[in-house]
Amino acid sequence: MTTxxxxxxxxxxxxxxxxxxSYPDEESAVHGAVERAAQALEAEVAAVVMGTSxxxxxxxxxxxxxxxxxxxxxxLRRDRLTVPGVGECPVTxxxxxxxxxxxxxxxxxxxxFTVQEQSLVRGMARLLELTLTMLxxxxxxxxxxxxxxxxxxxxxxxxxxxxxxxxIQRAISRRRPLAQILDMITGAAQDLxxxxxxxxxxxxxxxxxxxxxxxxxxxxxxVARRRPTIPLAEAGAAGQAMLTDDVVVLHGYTETSTLxxxxxxxxxxASMAAPVHDSGAVSGSLMVGSHQQTRGYSASDVQTLRAFAxxxxxxxxxxxxxxxMYQAFHDSLTGLASRGLFLEKLAKRLGAxxxxxxxxxxxxxxxxxxxxxxxxxxxxxxxxxxxxTAGRLKAQLRATDVAARFGGDEFxxxxxxxxxxxxxxxxxxxxxxxxxxPMPVAGRHLRVSASIGIALSTPGMPDPADLMRxxxxxxxxxxxxxxxxxxxxxxxxxxxxxxxx
Amino acid sequence: xxxxxxxxxxVARSTDGASRAAAAQAARAALTGVGPKLLIVWFAxxxxxxxVLAGVRDAVPDVPLIGCSTHGxxxxxxxxxxxxxxxxxxxxxxxxxxxxxxxxxxxxREAGAEIAxxxxxxxxxxxxxxxxxxxxxxxRDQEAILRGIYGVVGASVPLIGGAAGDGWQxxxxxxxxxxxxxxDAVVGVTIASVSPVAVAVGHGWRKTGDPMIVTGAGNxxxxxxxxxxxxxxxxxxxxxxxxxxxxxxxxxxxxxxRPLGVQRRSGAEARNMATEIDIEGRxxxxxxxxxxxxxxxxxxxxxxxxxxxxxxxxxxxLAGLGGREPVGLLAFSCSALRAVLGDEGITWENxxxxxxxxxxPFSGFYTYGEIARVxxxxxFHNQTLAVLAIS
Numbered sequence: 088m089t090t091x092x093x094x095x096x097x098x099x100x101x102x103x104x105x106x107x108x109s110y111p112d113e114e115s116a117v118h119g120a121v122e123r124a125a126q127a128l129e130a131e132v133a134a135v136v137m138g139t140s141x142x143x144x145x146x147x148x149x150x151x152x153x154x155x156x157x158x159x160x161x162x163l164r165r166d167r168l169t170v171p172g173v174g175e176c177p178v179t180x181x182x183x184x185x186x187x188x189x190x191x192x193x194x195x196x197x198x199x200f201t202v203q204e205q206s207l208v209r210g211m212a213r214l215l216e217l218t219l220t221m222l223x224x225x226x227x228x229x230x231x232x233x234x235x236x237x238x239x240x241x242x243x244x245x246x247x248x249x250x251x252x253x254x255i256q257r258a259i260s261r262r263r264p265l266a267q268i269l270d271m272i273t274g275a276a277q278d279l280x281x282x283x284x285x286x287x288x289x290x291x292x293x294x295x296x297x298x299x300x301x302x303x304x305x306x307x308x309x310v311a312r313r314r315p316t317i318p319l320a321e322a323g324a325a326g327q328a329m330l331t332d333d334v335v336v337l338h339g340y341t342e343t344s345t346l347x348x349x350x351x352x353x354x355x356x357a358s359m360a361a362p363v364h365d366s367g368a369v370s371g372s373l374m375v376g377s378h379q380q381t382r383g384y385s386a387s388d389v390q391t392l393r394a395f396a397x398x399x400x401x402x403x404x405x406x407x408x409x410x411x412m413y414q415a416f417h418d419s420l421t422g423l424a425s426r427g428l429f430l431e432k433l434a435k436r437l438g439a440x441x442x443x444x445x446x447x448x449x450x451x452x453x454x455x456x457x458x459x460x461x462x463x464x465x466x467x468x469x470x471x472x473x474x475x476t477a478g479r480l481k482a483q484l485r486a487t488d489v490a491a492r493f494g495g496d497e498f499x500x501x502x503x504x505x506x507x508x509x510x511x512x513x514x515x516x517x518x519x520x521x522x523x524x525p526m527p528v529a530g531r532h533l534r535v536s537a538s539i540g541i542a543l544s545t546p547g548m549p550d551p552a553d554l555m556r557x558x559x560x561x562x563x564x565x566x567x568x569x570x571x572x573x574x575x576x577x578x579x580x581x582x583x584x585x586x587x588x
Numbered sequence: 589x590x591x592x593x594x595x596x597x598x599v600a601r602s603t604d605g606a607s608r609a610a611a612a613q614a615a616r617a618a619l620t621g622v623g624p625k626l627l628i629v630w631f632a633x634x635x636x637x638x639x640v641l642a643g644v645r646d647a648v649p650d651v652p653l654i655g656c657s658t659h660g661x662x663x664x665x666x667x668x669x670x671x672x673x674x675x676x677x678x679x680x681x682x683x684x685x686x687x688x689x690x691x692x693x694x695x696x697r698e699a700g701a702e703i704a705x706x707x708x709x710x711x712x713x714x715x716x717x718x719x720x721x722x723x724x725x726x727x728r729d730q731e732a733i734l735r736g737i738y739g740v741v742g743a744s745v746p747l748i749g750g751a752a753g754d755g756w757q758x759x760x761x762x763x764x765x766x767x768x769x770x771x772d773a774v775v776g777v778t779i780a781s782v783s784p785v786a787v788a789v790g791h792g793w794r795k796t797g798d799p800m801i802v803t804g805a806g807n808x809x810x811x812x813x814x815x816x817x818x819x820x821x822x823x824x825x826x827x828x829x830x831x832x833x834x835x836x837x838x839x840x841x842x843x844x845x846r847p848l849g850v851q852r853r854s855g856a857e858a859r860n861m862a863t864e865i866d867i868e869g870r871x872x873x874x875x876x877x878x879x880x881x882x883x884x885x886x887x888x889x890x891x892x893x894x895x896x897x898x899x900x901x902x903x904x905x906l907a908g909l910g911g912r913e914p915v916g917l918l919a920f921s922c923s924a925l926r927a928v929l930g931d932e933g934i935t936w937e938n939x940x941x942x943x944x945x946x947x948x949p950f951s952g953f954y955t956y957g958e959i960a961r962v963x964x965x966x967x968f969h970n971q972t973l974a975v976l977a978i979s
Contacts, residue, residue, distance in 0.1 A: 106879060122735065122965065125964065125965045126964065126966055127853070128853060129852065129853045129854055129963055129964035130965075131742075131743035131963070131964060131965070132742070132743060145738065145739065145742075145965060146738070146742045146743045146965065147742045147743075148740070148741050148744045149708070149739075149740050149741075149742075151742070170742075170743055171742060171743070171744045172742065172743050172744025172745060173743045173744070196743075196963070197963070257801065
């Protein structure tokens with residue numbers, strides 16, 4: 088998984104929305120959506136099924152539409168589909184309810200659909216549902232030409248929704264901070280649905296019975312600021328939506344918890360909530376609430392809320408993907424780059440240095456007597472020592488430099504655009520000095536020293552392994568020469584260093 | 589019962605300046621086997637197309653024929669300009685059916701569905717098939733033609749081909765089908781065989797810098813990237829010289845070697861920004877839809893990266909034959925690549941293709957768009973090499 092995969096999620100929904108919202112009628116919107124979904128997921132076939140019939144499809148030769156098989160996929164009775172000329176393909180499907188329920192089905196030859204792709208397909212299904220509802224509203228309104236006001240209203244409503252969803256998707260694809268995106272969504276839901284209150288609740292843990300308030304509009308700020316948690320069973324529509332994985336509408340809030348009463352000043356009269364998902368599992372709900380006893384929620388309101396909830400899901404799944412990527416590439420204890428990421432960056436910087444006529448310096452650093460600390464004060468103290476070391480190391484570097492932990496007490500630093508050996512030595516001396524300051528570990532002030540080996544790239548040396556070996560040799564030389572010092576690689580060192588082969 | 593294993597392909601080129609004689613000469617020489625089933629003619633716009641057609645028919649009166657004008661012809665011995673290249677495919681176990689669609693502009697999908705009819709008429713007992721198509725390079729939104737075909741044949745038939753070129757004049761592109769010289773037309777032929785056929789496509793461009801979001805697009809054009817005029821953002825990103833901002837030719841020369849990358853699941857699709865230039869409106873376009881909301885990247889490449897892609901595409905297409913030896917390759921390489929490769933570079937490209945063809949003949953041309961649908965539903969490409977292998 089690359090960063091681009093994450094970007095793709097937001098981008099694909101945005102493209103689909105742009106495409107299907109431009110169609111004038113239901114039939115062309117459905118056909119457009121089917122093609123766009125297939126294109127986005129590089130699927131050979133895609134179809135929309137309503138009831139027991141396929142209303143649009145792409146990828147099947149004329150006269151060879153396997154209608155029964157497609158319907159069986161939507162009811163989860165099949166998880167593979169035979170595509171003529173291609174063979175057995177994995178499938179994915181997403182359904183929507185409401186007055187005209189349907190399902191989107193996709194099949195792809197080579198690879199099963201990932202969790203992120205399934206979430207994308209759900210988002211696409213939701214957008215399609217929303218578009219179809221609006222088109223039907225328009226058609227109805229057009230028939231009732233006398234009701235010009237309603238036509239105008241629904242057109243405006245549609246335009247505003249499209250604008251909001253554009254903004255949200257753009258924020259997701261640009262990787263704006265999650266909190267900011269969630270605030271955008273709650274704000275947009277309030278603008279469009281017009282209710283006094285909007286709240287986004289997320290489960291504390293995947294199986295947990297409590298939910299935490301993470302974003303809101305119109306709730307009592309003093310209480311909301313504390314990010315309160317509430318048992319699902321007491322969370323009204325928001326809790327029910329999570330428990331049933333469906334949209335829930337409630338009227339009257341006489342039985343709810345004191346927290347809800349506190350958040351809403353006891354004025355909540357009607358509410359509706361839709362579940363949100365993270366990587367496919369129910370992880371929270373988006374609720375809107377009204378102070379009006381007479382507030383009713385139309386099918387169009389339900390779909391609008393679902394669309395926003397789906398965007399919360401998209402943002403959460405995306406943020407999670409970024410987290411997972413970060414974890415895969417970074418050392419979990421210190422947050423520094425992992426060995427793999429460091430090597431990748433080193434290779435790139437060496438290539439760039441060659442191109443820009445610059446040099447790269449590689450520093451290998453090993454803490455002296457780390458094992459003794461670990462053995463005498465325990466692993467927790469050892470971990471503290473490593474974390475403090477990482478922090479001090481990073482403080483000495485520029486944004487273009489990279490620090491990594493290779494495991495144990497071994498660290499590596501990449502300095503980009505170094506002019507001479509003296510530049511690298513200056514940085515290494517600063518690092519030795521700062522690491523030499525007392526470190527507060529296990530209630531003591533430990534004094535730790537380190538050994539540093541330095542190697543500089545030379546023009547025409549694109550292989551990171553060469554530079555790594557040189558820095559490694561220099562570091563062992565430093566240790567041999569008495570610890571707490573640095574050595575710069577020279578060719579002579581190789582003579583006294585045992586080769587690995 | 590059809591006897592497998594004796595299919596053949598022959599390619600011949602004539603440098604004769606007299607169109608009819610050149611075409612006749614090449615057609616005769618291309619007949620290297622018994623039972624020809626299909627003739628394909630690629631020819632430079634310096635030739636009279638009617639005379640080319642007549643010349644082929646002088647030599648071979650009754651074998652199905654398709655062809656088109658080029659931006660350079662590809663054949664063994666190196667690429668050429670100003671020549672006629674004829675390819676013949678035949679032997680037992682291979683059959684063809686053809687289709688022509690005319691007056692395509694404005695009804696691309698419908699035209700695609702008409703072309704697809706040749707696949708429906710193909711012999712059902714021949715298990716391997718491919719639809720080879722040549723289009724007039726001036727038709728816009730060619731992806732829609734492919735969608736029209738896909739709507740009929742679905743994923744069951746791979747597509748291959750190219751859009752006719754004319755040395756960037758954008759005036760003389762044409763195709764040959766139904767024994768007529770046609771403009772605003774598409775010709776298609778379904779090749780059905782007892783033995784595997786394979787299609788591969790690829791490019792040697794790499795993304796550079798951060799992605800841009802398409803914030804304004806429509807009618808095959810991109811108006812804004814990141815909310816700024818698309819042409820300026822594109823040129824800024826690539827550090828273009830001052831002239832490229834104001835001069836049409838300077839923009840074209842700059843853009844030819846710097847396609848816009850449109851993000852897809854399996855990588856970036858390269859789009860050629862050099863053909864529909866809009867200095868006044870500051871928009872960019874390539875005749876194929878780029879949707880609002882898409883992610884786009886500036887892309888760069890060089891001779892090495894493009895030739896590496898040539899190798900990769902040829903290797904992939906041969907792998908697609910499932911261990912069978914090829915009898916020949918058809919190669920569709922983008923006209924814009926010539927700007928990057930130069931005369932020397934296209935010779936190297938030709939040598940690479942020859943190496944992979946393993947002593948079997950190959951032919952093709954420099955196109956205004958490459959057609960290759962292998963995976964998914966999309967199949968119209970820019971700045972790529974698309975290759976068909978027949979076994």
